Structures are given as C-alpha cells and as structure tokens.
Amino acid sequence: MATCASMREILEGLRISACLILLTYASWSDYKTREVSNNVWILFAPFALTLSLVEIYLYSFSPISYGTCFGLTLAFALILFYSGGFGGADAKALMCLALALPFYPKNLLTPLSREISPISQAIFPMTVFSNSVLLASATAIYMLAGNMFRRQTTGEKLFGEKYRNESFGIKLLVLVTGRKVSIDKLKKKWHLYPLEDVEDMESEPKRKLVVLPKDEGRDAMVKRLSKAIARGKIQNNIWATPGLPMLIFITAGLIIALFFGDIVWTCINFLLG
Numbered sequence: 001m002a003t004c005a006s007m008r009e010i011l012e013g014l015r016i017s018a019c020l021i022l023l024t025y026a027s028w029s030d031y032k033t034r035e036v037s038n039n040v041w042i043l044f045a046p047f048a049l050t051l052s053l054v055e056i057y058l059y060s061f062s063p064i065s066y067g068t069c070f071g072l073t074l075a076f077a078l079i080l081f082y083s084g085g086f087g088g089a090d091a092k093a094l095m096c097l098a099l100a101l102p103f104y105p106k107n108l109l110t111p112l113s114r115e116i117s118p119i120s121q122a123i124f125p126m127t128v129f130s131n132s133v134l135l136a137s138a139t140a141i142y143m144l145a146g147n148m149f150r151r152q153t154t155g156e157k158l159f160g161e162k163y164r165n166e167s168f169g170i171k172l173l174v175l176v177t178g179r180k181v182s183i184d185k186l187k188k189k190w191h192l193y194p195l196e197d198v199e200d201m202e203s204e205p206k207r208k209l210v211v212l213p214k215d216e217g218r219d220a221m222v223k224r225l226s227k228a229i230a231r232g233k234i235q236n237n238i239w240a241t242p243g244l245p246m247l248i249f250i251t252a253g254l255i256i257a258l259f260f261g262d263i264v265w266t267c268i269n270f271l272l273g
Contacts, residue, residue, distance in 0.1 A: 007058070008055065008058070008059055008107050009107055009108045011051055011054060011055050011058075012055075012105040012107055012108040012109075013108060014051055015048065015051050015052070015100045015101055015105070016101065016105060016108070016109075016258065018044065018047055018048060018051070018100060019048075019096075019097060019100050019101060019254060020251075020254070020255070022040055022043070022044045022096075023093060023097075023247065023250065023251040023254060024251055025040065026040050026089065026093060026247050026251075027245065027247045027248045027250075027251045030089060030245040030246075030247040030248065031245045031248060034190075034191050034243065034245065035089070036089035036092075036247065041089075041092045041093075041096055044096045044100075045095075045096050045099055047100075048096055048099040048100030049099045051100065052066065052099060052100065052102070061103075065102070065103075065122075066102050069098055069102035069103070069122065069123050069124075069125070070095075070098045070099060070102060072123060073094055073095060073097075073098035073102075073123065073125045073126070074095055074098070076094070076126075076129075077090075077091040077092075077094040077095050078091065084212040085212070086246070087246065089247060090246045090247060090250065093247055093250055094125055094128075094129065094250070097124075097125045097128060097250075097254070098123075098125045101124050101125070102123070102124060102125070103120070103121055103122070103123075103124050104116050104120040104121060104124050104127075104257075104258075105258070106121075109258055109259070111257075111258070111259060111260055111261030111262075112259060112260045112261065113260055113261030113262070113265075113266045114261075115261065115265070115266075115269070116261070116262075117261065117262035117264075117265035117266075118265075119262060119265065120257065120261070120262050120265075124257070127253075127257045127262045127265075128250065128253045128254045128257045129250070129253065130253075130262070130263065130264050131252075131253035131254075131256045131257050131262070131263050131264075132246070132249040132250045132252065132253030132254075133249075133253075134253075134263055134264070135249045135252050135253060135256075136244055136246065136249040139244065140176035140177065141176075143175070143176050143177060143178065143179060144175055144176050146179055147175050147179060150179075150180070158175065158180075159171055162207045162234070163207060163209065166208070166209050170209050170211060171209070173211045174195050174196075174209050174211065174239055177195070177211070177241045178195040178239050178240055178241040179239070179240065179241075180237040180238065180239055180240075181237070181238060181240045182236050182237065182238070183222075183225060183226050183229050183236055183238055186222055186225070186238055186240055187222060187226070191242060191243050192240045192241070192242055192243065193213035193218055193240060193241050193242075193243045194210065194213060194218070194221045194222060194225060194238055194239070194240050195209060195210055195211065195213060195238075195239040195240055195241050196208060196209050196210060196225070196238060196239045197210055197221050197224060197225070198224050198225060198228045198233075198234065207234060209239065213241065213243075225238055
C-alpha cells in the first residue's frame with residue numbers, strides 16, 4: 001500500500017517537475033525573444049500525456065474527467081487565441097498544462113491556503129489562468145501611476161482633441177496597458193506594440209486607438225505612424241505597450257496555484273467570512 005502511494009506521488013512529482021522546468025524555460029525564451037520554439041511543446045505534450053495515462057491506468061482516476069478538463073481547456077485557449085487575447089505559445093502552454101496537471105495534485109501537495117478550490121479540483125489550468133491574469137493585471141497599476149506622473153510633471157494632456165471620438169473605456173484600457181514613446185524607440189524596440197494607428201494618409205490623418213495589437217500588423221502600423229510624423233501631421237509621441245510576456249505570469253500563476261492555492265477562491269472565502 002505504501003509502495004502504491006509512493007509511486008503515485010512520484011508520478012505527480014514528475015508531472016509537476018515537467019511543468020515547472022519546461023514553463024520556466026518557455027518563460028525565459030518568451031522574455032528574451034518573445035518567441036517559444038514549438039520543440040518545447042512537442043516535448044512537453046507527449047511526456048505529460050504519457051504520465052497522466054499511466055496514472056489513469058494504475059489508479060483508475062476518471063478518463064472522462066481528464067478528457068473533459070482537456071477539452072474545456074482546449075476550447076478556452078483557442079477562443080482566447082483567436083480573439084487576440086492570447087499568443088500561440090500561451091495557448092499551447094495552457095493546453096499542455098491540462099495534459100500534465102488536469103487536477104490539483106493533492107496526493108503530493110497541500111496549498112498554504114489549506115483549501116483546494118472546486119475549480120482546482122475539476123479544471124486546475126483555470127486556477128493557473130486566473131492567478132496569472134491577476135498577476136498580469138497588477139502591471140496596470142504601474143502603467144497608470146506612470147501615466148499620471150507624466151501628466152502631473154509635464155502638464156501635457158494624455159489624450160488631446162485628436163482622440164475626442166474615442167470612448168472612455170478605450171482610453172482607460174490604453175492608460176493601464178501603455179505609455180507614450182518616441183517613434184524612434186518604437187522602431188528600435190521590437191517588443192513595443194503601437195496602441196494607435198492612423199487612417200486617411202492622403203489628407204488629414206485620423207488617429208485611432210488600438211487596444212488589441214497583433215504581431216502581424218505591427219510593422220505596417222509603425223510605418224504609417226512614421227510617415228505621418230515625417231510629414232508633420234502628428235506629434236512624435238505614440239501610445240505603445242511593451243507586450244507582456246504572458247508565459248512568465250502563467251508560470252508564476254502555476255507556482256502560486258501549487259503552493260498557495262487559488263487566489264480568487266481565497267479572496268471570495270475571506271470576503272464571505
């Protein structure tokens with residue numbers, strides 16, 4: 001009995017180790033180049049699936065629950081990817097996580113919060129996702145504070161008449177995700193993405209804010225903005241976002257989920273007393 005228990009703990013330990021090692025490497029690659037080789041996922045996915053299938057075979061945990069978790073995570077990741085909310089590597093990381101750790105590894109670990117949330121027990125990748133989103137959203141405070149400081153010290157309006165047709169919600173999203181940079185910096189720093197674009201280049205360019213920039217259109221947007229600046233049609237300061245390396249937050253979200261627990265669930269429990 002002790003041998004069976006220890007074998008299950010070894011399997012869970014291997015799955016956890018694989019997730020931490022490969023996601024840490026992917027995070028480092030994402031930070032350095034904003035790209036992650038597909039070889040990471042080609043290695044990760046079969047290894048994770050094999051370990052999980054061995055545990056299903058030896059310990060009879062429900063293959064239906066496993067398949068349901070992976071299917072829901074797959075659908076969620078694809079929706080985020082095609083809506084522009086996730087990069088390809090981020091979506092693949094979430095899918096591989098569902099293969100490796102569909103449920104919280106309660107046979108090996110107990111979170112510091114002392115409670116495993118219902119979401120962690122049913123679809124553990126969603127706990128990792130919610131933790132990572134909370135961590136990433138903390139950067140919004142930094143961005144907002146920086147923009148408020150700039151407004152206070154320079155006296156320059158953050159949004160002038162050129163943006164009068166933009167909604168309050170769009171402006172708020174730009175404030176918490178971006179900052180103003182020169183066009184030269186935007187050209188040099190390939191990981192900076194413009195949060196605005198120009199239209200009608202032949203007459204008076206119309207500026208518009210963009211809240212979901214994508215890799216595919218970045219260079220074309222930078223060229224249009226550069227041309228408008230060179231013609232003296234718009235000022236040199238452009239709204240841009242650093243393009244968060246989301247994999248870093250996913251990895252951090254996994255570590256917190258494993259060793260602390262579900263942040264959202266913990267906060268809800270605290271508020272409800």
